[in-house]
Amino acid sequence: EVQLVESGGGLVQPGGSLRLSCAASGFTFSTYTMGWVRQAPGKGLEWVSDINSSGERTYYADSVKGRFAISRDNSKSTLYLQMNSLRAEDTAAYYCAKAKSSGSSYDYWGQGTLVTVSS
Amino acid sequence: DMQMTQSPSSLSASVGDRVTITCRASLVISNYLAWYQQKPGKVPKLLIYSASTLQSGVPSRFRGSGSGTDFTLTISSLQPEDVATYYCQNYNDAPLTFGGGTKVEIK
Numbered sequence: 001e002v003q004l005v006e007s008g009g010g011l012v013q014p015g016g017s018l019r020l021s022c023a024a025s026g027f028t029f030s031t032y033t034m035g036w037v038r039q040a041p042g043k044g045l046e047w048v049s050d051i052n053s054s055g056e057r058t059y060y061a062d063s064v065k066g067r068f069a070i071s072r073d074n075s076k077s078t079l080y081l082q083m084n085s086l087r088a089e090d091t092a093a094y095y096c097a098k099a100k101s102s103g104s105s106y107d108y109w110g111q112g113t114l115v116t117v118s119s
Numbered sequence: 120d121m122q123m124t125q126s127p128s129s130l131s132a133s134v135g136d137r138v139t140i141t142c143r144a145s146l147v148i149s150n151y152l153a154w155y156q157q158k159p160g161k162v163p164k165l166l167i168y169s170a171s172t173l174q175s176g177v178p179s180r181f182r183g184s185g186s187g188t189d190f191t192l193t194i195s196s197l198q199p200e201d202v203a204t205y206y207c208q209n210y211n212d213a214p215l216t217f218g219g220g221t222k223v224e225i226k
Contacts, residue, residue: 035215037217044206044217044219044220045155045157045206045217045220046217047214050213050215059213059214060213060214061214062120062214095162095163100165100168103151104168104210105153105165105168105210106163106165107165109163109164110162111162
């Protein structure tokens, strides 16, 4: 059974940093593109970032480019999202998601971790 | 940048009704279009990928169609368990933009 378990969310002040983790199991992590999607309270889904299976190619939404960094450790089956220079508008539930294949839709999602940016 | 425009933003229909949701891409995306269902308080679930391919386990009353810039999600006979918000997503190229969502309720 595929499982994606996010961690690392919490309350952070504007300008601060957080690192989210997503522990994956139930599939061969190293062969799949992975991504992060966020959802602000009461709002729609917003794609944040993707990383290919090897970690060599990364993609970002304009809203986080230069502030967030996606990475993965295939030896640990873990996906990361380093978030710097956080803003109030980054407040959201952050979901880790597995792509069906490279450059594809997301067939499995984690339960999400909540990030709140507030003073 | 790519924009994905869904309509309507919300709808109310009776059980058994046929429901249609549209999604328009601002650029041609071939068939690189997915539909997701998000029930209240739950995680999004993949319904359809490649514009018209039903994800395993999804009821056959859900149907996707379209190519290029115009896409449609149809629920052939609305059921109470279909109450949810539905999102389209482009995955032709980054940014992998989502549509704004369509909230479906039972009348």
